[in-house]
Amino acid sequence: MATPLSADRLVAALRAEGVRVAEHKSWRTHNRNHAGSWGPVHGVMVHHTVTSGTASSVDLCYNGHSSLPGPLCHGVIAKDGTVYLVGHGRANHAGSGDRAVLDAVIAEGKLPPDQKADTDGNKHFYGFECVNLGDNKDPWPAEQVEAIVRASAALLRAHDWGKDGDTSVIGHLEWQPGKIDPRGPGVSMGDIRRRVAERLKHPADWSPGGSPPEETPMHTYFERTSGVTLRPGEWYTITWDRVWTPGKGWSDRDREQTLLKGERLFSLDFAVRAGGLGRGQEIQLRVARNAKKDGVWARAKSWPISSPVHDGGRLHAAHHWQGHLPGSDDNRLVAEVLVNGDSPVPIDELTASLLAWPL
Ligand SMILES: [Zn+2]
Numbered sequence: 001m002a003t004p005l006s007a008d009r010l011v012a013a014l015r016a017e018g019v020r021v022a023e024h025k026s027w028r029t030h031n032r033n034h035a036g037s038w039g040p041v042h043g044v045m046v047h048h049t050v051t052s053g054t055a056s057s058v059d060l061c062y063n064g065h066s067s068l069p070g071p072l073c074h075g076v077i078a079k080d081g082t083v084y085l086v087g088h089g090r091a092n093h094a095g096s097g098d099r100a101v102l103d104a105v106i107a108e109g110k111l112p113p114d115q116k117a118d119t120d121g122n123k124h125f126y127g128f129e130c131v132n133l134g135d136n137k138d139p140w141p142a143e144q145v146e147a148i149v150r151a152s153a154a155l156l157r158a159h160d161w162g163k164d165g166d167t168s169v170i171g172h173l174e175w176q177p178g179k180i181d182p183r184g185p186g187v188s189m190g191d192i193r194r195r196v197a198e199r200l201k202h203p204a205d206w207s208p209g210g211s212p213p214e215e216t217p218m219h220t221y222f223e224r225t226s227g228v229t230l231r232p233g234e235w236y237t238i239t240w241d242r243v244w245t246p247g248k249g250w251s252d253r254d255r256e257q258t259l260l261k262g263e264r265l266f267s268l269d270f271a272v273r274a275g276g277l278g279r280g281q282e283i284q285l286r287v288a289r290n291a292k293k294d295g296v297w298a299r300a301k302s303w304p305i306s307s308p309v310h311d312g313g314r315l316h317a318a319h320h321w322q323g324h325l326p327g328s329d330d331n332r333l334v335a336e337v338l339v340n341g342d343s344p345v346p347i348d349e350l351t352a353s354l355l356a357w358p359l
Contacts, residue, residue, distance in 0.1 A: 002159050004039045004126075007088045009158065010074075014083060016204040017154035019147060022084045024058055030071050031089025037123050038090035043105040043161065043168040044152045045094050045125040046192065047073065048132040048181040052322075054078040057131045062086040073127035075151060079267070081143035083128070083151055093129065094121025097175035108167050114177050121175055126155055132184055139265040139324050140186030141217065141357050149192055153199040162200050169196055185324055186265065186359075217267075217355040220245050222259065224350040235286075235338045238350050257297075257334050263327030264356040270335045271318035273349040281341035282307055287321045292330040300331070327359075 005013065007028040014021050031038065051057045057076055061084075064070030071087025078084065096117040102124060104111050128151060132138050152169040156162040162169075171189040172179045182189070199206060221244040230236055239255040260266055270285055277283065284307045291300035308317035325333050335352055339345045 002040050002042060002161075004041045004089075005155070005158055010088070010155075011085070013154040013158040013204075014075075014151055017150045017157070017199075018205060018207065019150045019154060020082045022082055024062055024076075024084045024086050027062070027071070027085045028088050030062065030087045032069070032071070032092060032122070033089045036090055036120065040124065041126060041159070042102065042124045043126070043170060044155050045121065045127045045170055045172055045175060046148055046152070046182050046189065047093060047127060047129045047172045048134040048183070049076070049129045050134045050181075051131065052133055052138070054080075054082075054084075054131060057129070058084045058086060061129050064092060068092050073129040075128045077128050077130040077144055077147050077151065079131055079141050079144050081141075081147035083147055090122050091127055092122060093127030094125045094172065095176050097121045098177070101170070101175055105167055105170060108162065111167050111170065111174055114173075114175055117176055125170075125175075128152075130182060130187075132182065132187075134181055134183060136184050137323075138184050139322060140182075140184050141265055141267075142186070142359075143217070143357070145187055145192070148187075149195040149199060152192065153196045154204070156196060156200060157204060162197060167193070169193055217357045218246075220259075220354045220356075222253070222350075222352040222354070227346060227348060229344045229346045230337065230339045231344050232339050232341050235336045237288075238335045238337060238352075240350075240352075258332045259335060259352060259354055260325055260333040260356055261331065262325070263359045264325045265359060266321075266323060266325060266333065266357075267355040268321045268333075268335075269318055269353045270321070271316070271351045272337060272347060273314075273316045274345055274347045275314050276343075276346050277313060277315055277339075278341055278343055281339065281343070281345065283315060283317070283345065284338045284340075285317070285319050286336050286338075287323070288334055288336055289325060290332050290334055297332070297334075302336075324359075 061072040071091040073093040076084040098114040099119040222240040240253040286305045288302040290297040306319035
């Protein structure tokens with residue numbers, strides 16, 4: 001029998017576990033308690049949002065939508081690991097699942113496969129929605145997964161769960177037949193449970209020394225300010241004039257093309273400012289992986305192309321990509337731009353802001 005934590009105790013437990021907490025709107029009194037009971041609670045459920053962008057995902061989980069009113073969980077875990085609290089009380093996240101799974105969670109025993117949807121999960125589970133597209137391609141940054149581990153451990157510690165086993169944290173996919181969340185590169189419930197179990201052997205403020213590089217992403221910022229004129233119909237791989245790195249500041253790049261090397265998850269914003277576009281003349285941006293072939297860089301993969309809409313004249317456009325760059329020095333990430341139409345287009349400025357997490 002476990003009574004849900006009060007809002008204050010929840011925040012305190014999360015902060016004690018080293019979680020960065022953001023309190024969203026009236027989360028303390030925002031719930032679905034009028035629609036059903038809340039508690040006794042027995043465990044923690046992990047989800048992905050099938051969305052991108054922190055602010056819009058947090059709003060969605062707070063408000064819900066026409067067919068599913070919010071809150072859609074208790075906390076939204078952003079890509080950077082911040083946990084946004086959006087509800088306290090019953091929330092629409094777990095739906096109906098398998099009683100046998102709940103029994104295993106209560107007993108902290110081995111999870112059976114989920115085969116039935118006969119039990120109200122919203123009554124018995126805390127829920128975290130993690131910002132991820134759920135397409136099995138959108139990467140899960142190490143900071144986000146670490147926040148899942150810490151937030152889960154905070155609740156288990158506060159309730160004194162997880163002493164007999166580690167099944168007090170489950171994925172939605174382990175609860176309700178047909179669900180797939182959470183999934184994607186970098187996340188696995190087995191890994192999360194192992195890490196939660198390890199954390200619980202240590203005090204709440206434990207910070208393992210083994211993997212500090214994963215804690216913070218490397219941030220670099222690239223600029224190309226010397227003008228370049230693009231000929232229509234040819235992808236141009238951008239050469240950068242200078243780069244900003246933390247600690248070092250700006251340094252000249254001497255027409256280097258490479259944005260990133262080595263195995264990394266990346267998050268890239270790439271922007272272009274151009275003038276003199278003809279009406280209907282289109283500009284396209286993309287990010288590509290090059291691989292070395294006979295000593296020469298050749299395109300091996302490209303991420304989806306962005307074609308900003310405009311009606312001629314000046315253009316300032318930006319686009320965002322996330323992905324996984326495989327390891328080895330024979331791979332690199334570059335940014336490319338293409339114009340079509342008949343006349344050359346002068347580009348005034350190109351910038352790229354890059355976050356990279358080692359794997
Ligand atoms: Zn879910």
